Amino acid sequence: MRPIAALGVLAFVVMVPTLARAQSADAERLFGEGIALMKEHKFDEACSRFAQSDKLDPGVGNELWLADCYERNGKLAAAYKQYSATEKLAASLHDDREAVAHKRASALLAKLPKLVATLEDANKVDVGADATTVSVVVEPLVHQSVQAAPAPEAAPPVPAFEAPDLPGRSPLRVAAPITVASGIVGLGLGTAFALAAQGNRNDSNTHHCPGQNTCDVEGARLRQNAVTEDVVSVVSLVAGGLLVASGVAMFLVAPATNSEKSVAFAPTVSPTFSGLVAQGRF
Numbered sequence: 001m002r003p004i005a006a007l008g009v010l011a012f013v014v015m016v017p018t019l020a021r022a023q024s025a026d027a028e029r030l031f032g033e034g035i036a037l038m039k040e041h042k043f044d045e046a047c048s049r050f051a052q053s054d055k056l057d058p059g060v061g062n063e064l065w066l067a068d069c070y071e072r073n074g075k076l077a078a079a080y081k082q083y084s085a086t087e088k089l090a091a092s093l094h095d096d097r098e099a100v101a102h103k104r105a106s107a108l109l110a111k112l113p114k115l116v117a118t119l120e121d122a123n124k125v126d127v128g129a130d131a132t133t134v135s136v137v138v139e140p141l142v143h144q145s146v147q148a149a150p151a152p153e154a155a156p157p158v159p160a161f162e163a164p165d166l167p168g169r170s171p172l173r174v175a176a177p178i179t180v181a182s183g184i185v186g187l188g189l190g191t192a193f194a195l196a197a198q199g200n201r202n203d204s205n206t207h208h209c210p211g212q213n214t215c216d217v218e219g220a221r222l223r224q225n226a227v228t229e230d231v232v233s234v235v236s237l238v239a240g241g242l243l244v245a246s247g248v249a250m251f252l253v254a255p256a257t258n259s260e261k262s263v264a265f266a267p268t269v270s271p272t273f274s275g276l277v278a279q280g281r282f
Contacts, residue, residue, distance in 0.1 A: 024175055027057035034065065043073035060090045060097050067101070071108060080108045179247030186240025193233035200226040 034049035050066035067082035083105035090098035200222040208219025215223065 024057055027053045027062075030056070031062055031065075034069070038065075038069060038072070043069055047073060047075075058089075060086060060093065060095045060101075063089060064097060064101060064104075067104065071104075076108060076112055080105055080112060083108060176247045176251035179243050179250060181247075183240045183243030183245075183247060186236050186243055188240075190233045190235075190237030190240055193229045193236060197226040197229035197233060200229065 030049045030053035034046045034053065037043075037046035037049060047066060047069040050062060050069055054062045054066060063082060063086040067079050067086055070076075070079035070082055083101050087098055087101035087105060089095075090101055204215060204219040204222035204226070208222060209215035
């Protein structure tokens with residue numbers, strides 16, 4: 001691998017956690033703005049903030065707030081659809097808030113408006129046993145007088161969620177696994193470059209450098225490549241170790257939520273990989 005390409009790969013590895021943290025910070029900012037707008041009853045703007053936040057960093061808590069915002073804004077169909085989607089997401093993550101989403105969706109289903117069409121002579125409609133399609137034309141009721149139904153009683157205000165149901169998300173908890181993973185990649189690259197440097201030195205000593213300080217053109221090139229790869233290896237290993245340590249520290253200092261159970265990091269070394277392995281639920 002050429003030195004410039006190697007340094008480009010290393011730069012990408014170092015930038016990954018930075019970009020992830022920036023995106024998570026934007027999502028957290030939009031989430032906070034949405035809550036503030038909800039308190040001011042500016043539901044249109046609040047729902048927009050929650051939707052943008054969820055697009056950047058999807059999560060059960062954020063989607064519950066978005067569904068609640070739709071409901072308070074009178075968009076009952078959108079709220080029901082969002083509660084149902086959140087229930088499926090929580091179930092896939094084994095999140096305790098699945099029950100909250102199910103309860104709110106079930107309560108909202110009874111409030112959804114429904115359209116019922118009644119035929120004056122339903123006996124004229126003949127539906128066969130096979131999966132056939134029957135079309136029925138309903139004539140305009142131009143001669144019928146329609147009396148408006150009384151307005152339904154105002155629905156009671158939607159109660160606010162308890163704090164444990166809609167916890168705020170910690171950016172550190174989101175960024176920590178990404179940072180650790182990036183560090184492991186850096187450790188792997190450092191190990192690969194170290195092995196490549198050793199291989200070039202062995203090749204030069206065996207075939208191109210008969211004396212201690214005497215080498216042909218190919219031997220000199222191999223030794224120069226080995227020096228470059230040693231430098232990239234050291235930089236990658238140091239950067240990878242710092243990223244892993246930073247990710248572990250971020251995870252340990254971030255506040256845990258109910259759905260986050262446990263996590264453990266263990267060093268792992270094999271002929272093809274070296275670094276830390278994270279086990280548990282994030």
